[in-house]
Amino acid sequence: MYQSLLTRRYLTSRVMPLLAALAVMLCTAMVLIVWSVMSGFLASLLASGRTMMGDAAVTWPVSGIPHYEDLMSRLEAEPEIATTTPTIETLALVGLPDGEPRIWRLIGVDGESYDRVTAYRDTIWWKPIDRPLPKDRERLDPRLTIGGEYLAHALTLTEPDPATGAPRPAVVPGLWATGYNQRAPGGVAIPRFRFMPDEEVTISVLPISQRGAAIDVKARRFPIANEFQTGLYEVDANTALIRLDAVQEMLGMDAAERVTGFDPFSVDGAGDRFVEPEPAGVDPARVTTVMVRAAEGFTPEEARAAAQRAYAGFAAAHGPGVPDPSFVRIYTWQERDGVRTFIAAVKKEIALTVTLFGFISLTAVFLVFAIFWSMVSDKVKDIGILRALGASRPGVAWLFLRYGAVVGLVGSALGGAAAWVIVTNINPIHDWLGAALGITVWDPSIYYFPEIPSRVDPAAAALVLAGGVAFSVVGALAPAIKAARLDPVRALRYE
Amino acid sequence: MVHETPILEARDLRKTYRLGRARVPVLRGADLAVARGEFVAVLGASGSGKSTLLHLLGGLDRPDGADADSGVFFEGQNLARFSESALNAYRRRSVGFVFQFYHLLPELTVLENVMLGAMVGRGRLGYLRERAAVRAGASELLDALGIGRLSHRRPRALSGGERQRAAIARALVNHPPVLLADEPTGNLDRATGAVILDSLAEVRDRLGQTIVMVTHDPAIADRADRAVEIVDGVVRRHAGVI
Numbered sequence: 184m185y186q187s188l189l190t191r192r193y194l195t196s197r198v199m200p201l202l203a204a205l206a207v208m209l210c211t212a213m214v215l216i217v218w219s220v221m222s223g224f225l226a227s228l229l230a231s232g233r234t235m236m237g238d239a240a241v242t243w244p245v246s247g248i249p250h251y252e253d254l255m256s257r258l259e260a261e262p263e264i265a266t267t268t269p270t271i272e273t274l275a276l277v278g279l280p281d282g283e284p285r286i287w288r289l290i291g292v293d294g295e296s297y298d299r300v301t302a303y304r305d306t307i308w309w310k311p312i313d314r315p316l317p318k319d320r321e322r323l324d325p326r327l328t329i330g331g332e333y334l335a336h337a338l339t340l341t342e343p344d345p346a347t348g349a350p351r352p353a354v355v356p357g358l359w360a361t362g363y364n365q366r367a368p369g370g371v372a373i374p375r376f377r378f379m380p381d382e383e384v385t386i387s388v389l390p391i392s393q394r395g396a397a398i399d400v401k402a403r404r405f406p407i408a409n410e411f412q413t414g415l416y417e418v419d420a421n422t423a424l425i426r427l428d429a430v431q432e433m434l435g436m437d438a439a440e441r442v443t444g445f446d447p448f449s450v451d452g453a454g455d456r457f458v459e460p461e462p463a464g465v466d467p468a469r470v471t472t473v474m475v476r477a478a479e480g481f482t483p484e485e486a487r488a489a490a491q492r493a494y495a496g497f498a499a500a501h502g503p504g505v506p507d508p509s510f511v512r513i514y515t516w517q518e519r520d521g522v523r524t525f526i527a528a529v530k531k532e533i534a535l536t537v538t539l540f541g542f543i544s545l546t547a548v549f550l551v552f553a554i555f556w557s558m559v560s561d562k563v564k565d566i567g568i569l570r571a572l573g574a575s576r577p578g579v580a581w582l583f584l585r586y587g588a589v590v591g592l593v594g595s596a597l598g599g600a601a602a603w604v605i606v607t608n609i610n611p612i613h614d615w616l617g618a619a620l621g622i623t624v625w626d627p628s629i630y631y632f633p634e635i636p637s638r639v640d641p642a643a644a645a646l647v648l649a650g651g652v653a654f655s656v657v658g659a660l661a662p663a664i665k666a667a668r669l670d671p672v673r674a675l676r677y678e
Numbered sequence: 679m680v681h682e683t684p685i686l687e688a689r690d691l692r693k694t695y696r697l698g699r700a701r702v703p704v705l706r707g708a709d710l711a712v713a714r715g716e717f718v719a720v721l722g723a724s725g726s727g728k729s730t731l732l733h734l735l736g737g738l739d740r741p742d743g744a745d746a747d748s749g750v751f752f753e754g755q756n757l758a759r760f761s762e763s764a765l766n767a768y769r770r771r772s773v774g775f776v777f778q779f780y781h782l783l784p785e786l787t788v789l790e791n792v793m794l795g796a797m798v799g800r801g802r803l804g805y806l807r808e809r810a811a812v813r814a815g816a817s818e819l820l821d822a823l824g825i826g827r828l829s830h831r832r833p834r835a836l837s838g839g840e841r842q843r844a845a846i847a848r849a850l851v852n853h854p855p856v857l858l859a860d861e862p863t864g865n866l867d868r869a870t871g872a873v874i875l876d877s878l879a880e881v882r883d884r885l886g887q888t889i890v891m892v893t894h895d896p897a898i899a900d901r902a903d904r905a906v907e908i909v910d911g912v913v914r915r916h917a918g919v920i
């Protein structure tokens with residue numbers, strides 16, 4: 184009982200233990216901040232990846248998958264699969280309005296079904312907002328004044344022809360893909376000197392033969408309907424969406440009449456006409472990828488398994504006309520090229536960094552040890568008195584262990600609070616550092632995200648805070664044992 | 679009285695300190711029997727082993743080679759047979775220590791210092807249950823010793839005499855039958871020392887404590903029932919030279 188009274192009094196009347204608590208605070212805060220930012224980074228990465236790609240996909244890159252409508256309905260018949268969307272992925276050479284060339288990853292999508300599989304609508308940037316972003320005090324955001332037609336155009340990937348009013352297929356590039364937008368403080372994107380949705384770009388694609396050789400270059404001008412932002416910088420700077428039928432047509436993947444007997448050098452009897460080729464059926468339209476969204480309560484892996492099942496049925500029904508089930512690629516979005524290794528690398532990096540910082544935090548143990556050791560030397564007489572009053576050796580040890588635990592608790596609580604304040608305000612703090620000291624730690628082009636992500640995992644936080652208490656108890660252990668072993672007579676005679 | 683078991687007895691008590699290789703024999707067969715309610719003064723030259731004797735009597739230290747017939751006996755029980763925890767309980771309940779240099783804990787108030795004696799050895803629950811009684815008892819003791827109004831001060835804001843009275847209150851808070859005082863007035867002027875002695879006498883009259891008091895001052899020894907002297911490691915009757 185006396186331990187709690189003494190702990191309280193020692194804590195409020197001395198500076199050194201508060202320094203020990205401060206050390207614990209710094210260590211716990213440091214580990215928590217690092218952990219939160221890194222897991223936030225991973226979480227954003229996962230969320231963005233999924234935003235763009237759906238949960239799973241069936242892909243046959245170059246020549247594409249014919250009869251994909253049938254494949255889609257077979258996929259959607261599976262209970263694990265909620266919905267699907269056809270897409271075509273290709274590379275495009277882009278001429279920006281001022282003639283500057285770019286290379287984009289072009290994804291041909293059907294706006295409506297693409298939105299059902301991914302979170303397309305949420306990523307569309309130019310849509311009216313009622314209130315400025317929290318930090319946009321000067322109301323610089325153009326979205327405060329634009330009309331709703333931009334959103335509608337983005338969803339259909341069309342733009343009305345200025346002359347006729349008829350819809351023209353359009354593209355929707357990532358917010359940072361053109362370089363015409365700049366980031367103002369507070370996450371507001373501001374057009375630099377052109378407002379992209381009012382511009383046009385030239386898109387050139389290469390239809391590729393079955394063997395992978397470029398057959399031709401197809402170039403066309405497209406209006407820009409809108410821009411999107413997934414938050415994954417890599418994607419937002421290099422990707423553009425385009426209307427599926429337009430890119431199908433340019434790549435020669437649209438439905439086409441198949442003919443036989445076509446000979447450009449033979450003419451009919453009169454000698455003034457080509458021999459008309461015989462129609463021999465219709466080559467079906469193709470897409471390279473069918474994206475899949477898992478049904479509620481099913482994992483991407485379960486959706487993939489269902490897709491494999493559905494594809495087997497599809498291949499059996501269509502025979503050699505469609506890619507062989509053993510060659511076609513069916514994968515979850517995490518298994519996509521690059522994504523898997525990248526995620527694994529990030530996870531490993533998190534574990535490594537947290538462990539490293541955990542080791543660095545061992546310094547807190549030594550600090551607590553040193554401070555408590557000197558405190559025990561300082562309190563020899565008190566210990567002698569307590570023993571003379573009948574305190575047991577374990578009782579004296581408990582006094583210092585308990586004291587260590589309280590110091591750890593105070594330190595951990597302060598550290599947790601400090602980490603929480605910093606983590607929840609990490610972007611303003613970073614902005615301030617950038618503005619006041621010119622320090623930019625988080626470069627969006629390196630770290631994928633325009634803002635520093637963070638996520639406080641309660642279990643991780645509890646672990647770190649408990650670790651802070653444990654470290655300080657461990658630091659107090661040897662001094663506590665020393666105190667318990669003191670000979671009371673010597674302690675009382677101690678000068 | 680002769681036939682009654684002494685409440686505290688030292689029989690053939692031996693204690694040798696080691697200083698590196700050297701052996702410093704301090705007590706070489708000291709005998710002392712203290713009857714219940716008796717006030718015994720212990721005199722002796724500096725370094726003769728008075729404090730050593732008191733520490734052994736109080737169970738703070740263990741004598742050399744105690745066997746069935748030698749060592750410290752409390753109510754006929756040899757302390758050498760006590761386990762560590764029984765010895766802790768003995769210090770807690772059966773004896774109270776008063777030191778020359780008060781030995782109050784500087785971070786606690788006077789009242790808390792006194793209550794500390796009652797907190798030690800009680801679990802949280804046990805203490806909380808009796809807290810009111812302990813507090814009342816402690817306050818009463820401080821009042822009886824004339825420092826009740828100082829009970830919320832820190833020891834450093836007290837005079838030497840006031841501190842020593844606080845220390846006496848702490849030693850008595852558990853109502854131990856035996857009070858062991860090591861030169862309680864050694865650090866005080868004569869008049870203050872006399873006040874302390876008066877306080878002790880009053881407490882003893884009320885609670886019937888047995889007192890063993892180490893002192894250098896033959897005048898104080900005169901107030902005791904009996905005075906003994908440590909010479910060459912053994913206890914002798916004090917000759918009564920003033």
Ligand SMILES: Nc1ncnc2c1ncn2[C@@H]1O[C@H](COP(=O)(O)OP(=O)(O)OP(=O)(O)O)[C@@H](O)[C@H]1O
Pocket residue numbers: 673695696697702704722723724725726727728729730731
């Ligand atoms: N831990 C120790 N190691 C070695 N010698 C010691 C130790 N403690 C005490 N002594 C010696 O034992 C002898 C007795 O000491 P003690 O403190 O009992 O004397 P005292 O009679 O109380 O003296 P004083 O009147 O000065 O308080 C002294 O000579 C002292 O130097």
Ligand SMILES: [Mg+2]
Pocket residue numbers: 728729730860
């Ligand atoms: Mg002494």
